[in-house]
Amino acid sequence: MVAALELTPSVAVCSFDRAGVVQFCNQACADMLGITVDAAVGQPVASLCSRGVRQAEHDALVEEIWSKGHSPPAGDWQVKTGDGRELWLYSTCIPVWHDGKLAQIFCMDIDITQRRKDFDALQAAGENFHQMFERSSDAIFLLRDGVVEEVNPAALLLFKCEKAERLVGRKLHDFSPMTQPSGELSSEAEARMTDEASRGGNARSEWHYVDCEGALFWAEVLLTAISLDGGKLYYVVVRDISERKRAERALHLAAQVFENSRDAIVLTDRGRRVIALNHAFTVITGFGPKDMLGKPVSLYRSGVHDESFYREVWAQVEAGDHWEGESWGRKRDGALFPCWTSISAIRDSAGRVSNYIGIVTDITERKKSEEHTRHLAEHDFLTDLPNRVLLLDRLRLALAAARRNHAMLAVLFLDLDRFKMVNDTLGHAVGDRLLKEVASRLVHCVREADTVSRQGGDEFILLLSDVAGPQGAAHAAETVLHSLEQEFVLGEHIAHISGSIGIAMFPADGDEIDALLKHADIAMYHAKEEGRNGYQFFSGELNARIVERSGLEQGLRRALAEQQFELVFEPEVDIASGAVVGMEALVRWRHPALGLLLPERFIGVASEAGMMVALGQWVLQEACRCARGWLEEGRELVVSVNLAPAQFVHKDLIDCVGDALRCSGLPAHLLELQLTEAMLMQAGAQTEAVLGKLRGLGLRLSIDDFGTGYSRLGQLKDSPIDKLKIAQSFFDHGTDTTAIRTIIAMARSLDMTVIAEGVETEDQLQLLRELGCDQCQGHLAGNALGAEP
Numbered sequence: 001m002v003a004a005l006e007l008t009p010s011v012a013v014c015s016f017d018r019a020g021v022v023q024f025c026n027q028a029c030a031d032m033l034g035i036t037v038d039a040a041v042g043q044p045v046a047s048l049c050s051r052g053v054r055q056a057e058h059d060a061l062v063e064e065i066w067s068k069g070h071s072p073p074a075g076d077w078q079v080k081t082g083d084g085r086e087l088w089l090y091s092t093c094i095p096v097w098h099d100g101k102l103a104q105i106f107c108m109d110i111d112i113t114q115r116r117k118d119f120d121a122l123q124a125a126g127e128n129f130h131q132m133f134e135r136s137s138d139a140i141f142l143l144r145d146g147v148v149e150e151v152n153p154a155a156l157l158l159f160k161c162e163k164a165e166r167l168v169g170r171k172l173h174d175f176s177p178m179t180q181p182s183g184e185l186s187s188e189a190e191a192r193m194t195d196e197a198s199r200g201g202n203a204r205s206e207w208h209y210v211d212c213e214g215a216l217f218w219a220e221v222l223l224t225a226i227s228l229d230g231g232k233l234y235y236v237v238v239r240d241i242s243e244r245k246r247a248e249r250a251l252h253l254a255a256q257v258f259e260n261s262r263d264a265i266v267l268t269d270r271g272r273r274v275i276a277l278n279h280a281f282t283v284i285t286g287f288g289p290k291d292m293l294g295k296p297v298s299l300y301r302s303g304v305h306d307e308s309f310y311r312e313v314w315a316q317v318e319a320g321d322h323w324e325g326e327s328w329g330r331k332r333d334g335a336l337f338p339c340w341t342s343i344s345a346i347r348d349s350a351g352r353v354s355n356y357i358g359i360v361t362d363i364t365e366r367k368k369s370e371e372h373t374r375h376l377a378e379h380d381f382l383t384d385l386p387n388r389v390l391l392l393d394r395l396r397l398a399l400a401a402a403r404r405n406h407a408m409l410a411v412l413f414l415d416l417d418r419f420k421m422v423n424d425t426l427g428h429a430v431g432d433r434l435l436k437e438v439a440s441r442l443v444h445c446v447r448e449a450d451t452v453s454r455q456g457g458d459e460f461i462l463l464l465s466d467v468a469g470p471q472g473a474a475h476a477a478e479t480v481l482h483s484l485e486q487e488f489v490l491g492e493h494i495a496h497i498s499g500s501i502g503i504a505m506f507p508a509d510g511d512e513i514d515a516l517l518k519h520a521d522i523a524m525y526h527a528k529e530e531g532r533n534g535y536q537f538f539s540g541e542l543n544a545r546i547v548e549r550s551g552l553e554q555g556l557r558r559a560l561a562e563q564q565f566e567l568v569f570e571p572e573v574d575i576a577s578g579a580v581v582g583m584e585a586l587v588r589w590r591h592p593a594l595g596l597l598l599p600e601r602f603i604g605v606a607s608e609a610g611m612m613v614a615l616g617q618w619v620l621q622e623a624c625r626c627a628r629g630w631l632e633e634g635r636e637l638v639v640s641v642n643l644a645p646a647q648f649v650h651k652d653l654i655d656c657v658g659d660a661l662r663c664s665g666l667p668a669h670l671l672e673l674q675l676t677e678a679m680l681m682q683a684g685a686q687t688e689a690v691l692g693k694l695r696g697l698g699l700r701l702s703i704d705d706f707g708t709g710y711s712r713l714g715q716l717k718d719s720p721i722d723k724l725k726i727a728q729s730f731f732d733h734g735t736d737t738t739a740i741r742t743i744i745a746m747a748r749s750l751d752m753t754v755i756a757e758g759v760e761t762e763d764q765l766q767l768l769r770e771l772g773c774d775q776c777q778g779h780l781a782g783n784a785l786g787a788e789p
């Protein structure tokens, strides 16, 4: 047996007697105690190892074996060897009998130090685990066979549940909605997860739970499968990720908003370089990421606004983190578009600007629709003319401008005459068409800067800005009346209409809007009273003047056709010989009602009415014809004819003069054209060319009223002028001898003939003779005569 014990390598065996002295020790025991077998045998067993705090317990146990003779149960003992090592031993003590007496106690020890270490570690782990379970901020569930067996406090908190009993015994999907966000039934999803965990050890998933108060929340679930005693244990960690999900969702939404926004969005860094732009930006502007990323956003300015505009914008962004307003954008193809732009600074958690975001809304359509709405509000629906609202606005602006520029304005109030008849006879629809047609004609009667508006019914107001004077307003009124006189073809109907116009002038007839409109209205009623189809000024005096003038103008137009003009001739006498050498042609108008009118009465009107070219041509032809008559009678007289400025600048002048000579058969040298100093002084190639051509025809040129203008000697010297006519004004208030002498001297030096007009007295004639004047004209020389002198 000893041999067997010796050979037991893993069991340390020793025996001791009643005195506690070691009788036997196998090698394993010696090794365990850290001594040799020989050193152990004979030693008190207590000296080989001690049992620390449990020594007394062990001693009592041994004593009991000695006294009662049976072995106690085996047990774990911690011992300290003689060389100071601590070991855990699994000890069994057996009493050994010899000759009927208890002789020794055999002890068998198995070194379980390592096992105990493992066990302690295991226990510590267990305790750790428990602590972790209890203190974890994550909710932890222990499931046995799919049913909750235990939950930690965090789980109660997360599921807002006061007692564990509400959770224990249930399945996890009992705290879930029927379906998960994926659409899968919660029960099936849970089964799939546990299955996955039991096969692969664990499974992870994001999960929708409902807490005990019924609120839904997002969680991340980690399910770990543990096999125990043939059953399945699941360790389930549930972490609330609602916050993260919300952040994710917000981020996702932000990205969606950025990308799906219909507004163009551009993001820059703090240096205002583009770091992102959305799809809409490309759609709206045509600029894509390749064009813009990394570039300064200022490269994409429209060019419409100046530098100070952008300075102001960025100053506002720097000051208040935001600017928004209307501006212009530029597309890749260069096209401009109106946009509403907002720029915001984005700050990081430290409060520093990290980015800028620009949002650009294309407001082309909005502008159009606003424009359309405004148009509707400001225009008459039937004729599309400005309505009263817009008229008042324009009138306000025009008045302000007229006040600033000291200019005049005219307000013409037009009411159609007997328009009701049109409605009554042709129907309202035809009436409408007539109103539209009238509107369009009115617009063509005035200049673009003027406003034609419809007040309603058959009333229209025309605002003429910056008219030259009442004459201009009267002219516009006549144009309007004339255009209304033309028949209106309205489908199969033909209508005739006229209008009555009242005119108020600013500032003469009122310097405020209301006064002007009221006075124009009153004047319009006068026009109606006066028999309709006419116009009236508000001011009576003005009206009289305009009416007379207008009458003259209308008369003038007829006068040519009806041969109401006549010529008279004023003789030009050679002072030395007293012989008549020429005749100045002067025009008279034999007015059917007013009698013979001098040019002062009608030349101004004829000029304004643009009739001077026609009238002048008639005078020229008639003068040539008369002079030819005289020639045929043997009187070779030069006929002199005044040229009007309008004739002088008219492109057909040379042809007209040539025609007059040709038709009459008058030799050119017997025709003298009288120019004014002003015509001559319009220096330039054009004037020189005209003078040259006239001269080329062989006729003479003279300057009328010389000395009243500002002729320059140099210019005079180079002009093909034959004769100077000293202005009559030098004789008006006492004779201006110095001026007359100077002119005569000048004419001499330029080798020109000189003639004095308006010579009335012998003294004047004598003076002229002394000064060397060639010719004279006037009362003394002979009054104007008819064509038959």
Ligand SMILES: Nc1nc2c(ncn2[C@@H]2O[C@H](COP(=O)(O)OP(=O)(O)OP(=O)(O)O)[C@@H](O)[C@H]2O)c(=O)[nH]1
Pocket: 382, 415, 416, 417, 418, 419, 420, 421, 423, 427, 428, 429, 430, 431, 432, 435, 456, 457, 458, 528
């Ligand atoms: N067709 C048509 N007629 C209208 C409209 N508005 C008003 N009227 C008619 O226009 C006519 C205006 O008449 P009045 O200006 O008062 O009188 P009138 O017949 O023109 O006669 P006098 O002004 O005195 O020369 C009325 O018969 C209105 O019914 C419209 O929009 N369309």
